[in-house]
Amino acid sequence: MNNATIDPTPTDWNGVVMQKRIAKRYAAERRFKAMGFFAVALSTLFLAFLLFTMLGQGLRGFQRTEIAVEFDFPALTSGATAASITGPNADTTLNSMDIPGIVDLAVSQQYGDQGSELLTSAAAANVRQKLADNPQLVTAKQTLWLPADSRLDVAYKRAGEAAAEKTVASLEQKDALRSGFNWTFLTGADATDPSAVGIWAAFKGSLMTMAITLLLAFPIGVFAALYLEEYAPKNKLTDMIEVSINNLAAVPSIIFGLLGLAVFLTMFGMPRSSALVGGLTLALMTMPVIVIAGRNAVKSVPPSIREAALGIGASPVQVVFHHVLPLALPGILTGTIIGMARALGETAPLLMIGMRAFIPSAPQGFTDAATALPVQIYLWSDEVNQGFVEKTSAAIIVLLIFLLGMNALAIYLRNRFETRW
Numbered sequence: 001m002n003n004a005t006i007d008p009t010p011t012d013w014n015g016v017v018m019q020k021r022i023a024k025r026y027a028a029e030r031r032f033k034a035m036g037f038f039a040v041a042l043s044t045l046f047l048a049f050l051l052f053t054m055l056g057q058g059l060r061g062f063q064r065t066e067i068a069v070e071f072d073f074p075a076l077t078s079g080a081t082a083a084s085i086t087g088p089n090a091d092t093t094l095n096s097m098d099i100p101g102i103v104d105l106a107v108s109q110q111y112g113d114q115g116s117e118l119l120t121s122a123a124a125a126n127v128r129q130k131l132a133d134n135p136q137l138v139t140a141k142q143t144l145w146l147p148a149d150s151r152l153d154v155a156y157k158r159a160g161e162a163a164a165e166k167t168v169a170s171l172e173q174k175d176a177l178r179s180g181f182n183w184t185f186l187t188g189a190d191a192t193d194p195s196a197v198g199i200w201a202a203f204k205g206s207l208m209t210m211a212i213t214l215l216l217a218f219p220i221g222v223f224a225a226l227y228l229e230e231y232a233p234k235n236k237l238t239d240m241i242e243v244s245i246n247n248l249a250a251v252p253s254i255i256f257g258l259l260g261l262a263v264f265l266t267m268f269g270m271p272r273s274s275a276l277v278g279g280l281t282l283a284l285m286t287m288p289v290i291v292i293a294g295r296n297a298v299k300s301v302p303p304s305i306r307e308a309a310l311g312i313g314a315s316p317v318q319v320v321f322h323h324v325l326p327l328a329l330p331g332i333l334t335g336t337i338i339g340m341a342r343a344l345g346e347t348a349p350l351l352m353i354g355m356r357a358f359i360p361s362a363p364q365g366f367t368d369a370a371t372a373l374p375v376q377i378y379l380w381s382d383e384v385n386q387g388f389v390e391k392t393s394a395a396i397i398v399l400l401i402f403l404l405g406m407n408a409l410a411i412y413l414r415n416r417f418e419t420r421w
Contacts, residue, residue, distance in 0.1 A: 054393050054400070061394025064182035064195060065153040066145035067118055067171060069107050071127075073138045076102045082135035090132060099131075100124040103146070118167070120147045122184060122196035145178065150195040150387035152177075160386070185394060189361050190376065194387025197380070199395050201362040205275055205355075205370035206344060206402075208363060212279020213343055217286040218336055222325075224287075225294025225332070230320055249288040256285040257352030265353060273354040276366040281353055282343040289342070293335020297328035330417035337410035341403050347374040373399050 012018060073080070077097055085093045103124050107115035123146040130144060131137055137144075148156070155164035156177060171177040188198020224245075232238045260281030264270045270277050301324050309319040350356070355371050356379060363370035371379075373395065380392040 054396050056393075057390050058393030058395075058397040060157050061390040061392075061397075062182050062185060063157070063179050064184070065148040065156040066178050066180050067148050067152075068143050068176040068178075069103070069119075069146050070110055070141065070143050071102070071106045071137075072141050074140065076105060077138055080138050082139055085131060085135045085138060090135075094128055094131060099128050103127055118149055118152060118171075120149050120153075120195040121193050122147055122188075122191070126184075145180065147184070147195055148177070150193060150385065153195050154386050157390075185391070190359055190371070190379075194383070194385050194391055197388075197391055199373065199376065199398060201359055202371050202373045202376035202395075203398070204362045205278075205359070206372045206374075208275035208366055208370065209278040209282060209350075209372055210340060210344060212276060212366065213282040213286055214336075214340060216280065216283040217290055217339070220283075221287045221290030221336070222294050222332060224291045225298055226320060226325065228291070229295050229298040230316075230324070245288050245291050249292055251285075252348075253285055253346050254348040254352060256281055257349030259284060260349060260353050271367045271369075273357045273359075273369045273371070274367045275363060275370045277353050278350050278355055278370070278372065279366075281349050282346065285346070285349060286339040286343045289339035290332070290336050293339070294328070294332045297331025297335065298324060300331065301327045327419055330413055330419075333417075334410045334414045337406055337413070341406040341410075344406070345374055345399065345403060347372075347378050350375050351378070373402070 080093070080097060103119065104116045107119060109115075111118060126146055127144060147153075151161055151164040152168055152171075154160040155168045156179065159165070160168075168177065184196060185198050187200050188196065189201035191197045228238065228242065232241075260277060264277045264280055265272055270280075305323050305327065306319050309323050310316075314322065350372050355375050357369060357371065359369055359371045377392055377395045377399065380388045380395065
């Protein structure tokens with residue numbers, strides 16, 4: 001043993017040199033803590049700015065401006081009765097009543113020749129729905145609150161065009177203007193008039209797309225993770241597959257959109273702009289995330305579980321499906337939900353497969369033309385009409401609530417089924 005390099009002198013902790021080293025170390029720790037605090041504060045600031053901006057503009061999107069219009073239904077409908085718009089023939093009777101003409105006549109009688117310009121294009125549909133819900137309205141004079149045109153809606157909520165603000169002031173003097181909850185925004189579909197747009201069609205399209213994505217990506221991703229972790233031999237081919245899966249998880253989403261365009265639309269001729277193609281494309285993007293999360297969850301199961309099961313005579317398949325998979329399932333589900341949340345917010349791949357078309361009604365099947373919530377937000381954000389600004393922010397709020405709900409579900413599953421070894 002060579003003792004030539006060992007200094008037998010005891011360390012002088014009170015010496016000048018040692019004190020400088022200690023002070024330098026403490027200073028480094030303080031700088032590290034300060035940088036960490038700055039990073040957290042900056043992230044919180046950006047998040048607060050995002051929420052403040054979205055809530056400030058988006059909450060107005062859940063409200064709509066309404067104008068009071070008096071209807072003399074007995075005179076305008078030529079004696080229609082409540083019984084005639086009740087029962088199986090109600091739709092036929094309502095269709096024959098020329099409700100758009102009745103609305104134009106009623107609003108013109110009350111507000112003059114330019115009265116019809118005060119209401120949005122959805123006013124007639126609104127009156128039709130009110131009559132269908134309550135046929136007794138047709139038996140007497142009624143005052144109905146109908147959605148105002150987008151120019152008046154913007155002017156009533158904030159600064160708008162000078163002419164619109166003048167009209168709003170005039171209506172306010174007559175107590176003919178009020179603000180109400182915009183149910184149409186939650187139940188309607190896309191429209192050219194911002195006061196008549198809704199998110200239900202896009203929301204339903206997102207749900208159908210996510211259903212296809214989950215049905216395809218989850219089983220394939222889980223089985224791939226089980227095979228790679230439990231059965232695959234450790235050789236160069238397996239290593240190459242693992243590296244490829246890890247790289248696929250980091251590929252930009254628009255690349256998967258181009259892949260879906262080339263394979264599903266061009267090669268297989270599937271219906272363009274459908275939830276089926278959207279789900280298949282997003283499944284390709286989500287699958288690597290599920291495989292990686294699944295492998296980590298399977299790997300976290302202690303080997304003693306497998307050895308104990310084999311020791312009492314279980315087959316390798318029984319070990320995997322009766323012991324390993326149930327114990328790894330919480331981690332797999334958490335990774336799956338996070339991957340699905342990422343897919344829900346993706347826009348680029350859906351744009352590439354044509355889900356940016358104008359869709360005025362909710363899809364009824366997986367092959368019908370559909371759009372998705374992030375695509376709908378993208379399309380509205382490109383509109384020049386000021387009425388779409390608040391609708392865009394309101395739709396973003398809905399999307400954020402949906403994403404937060406999915407993340408909350410992932411946290412619940414992790415805490416509910418997590419096993420500590």
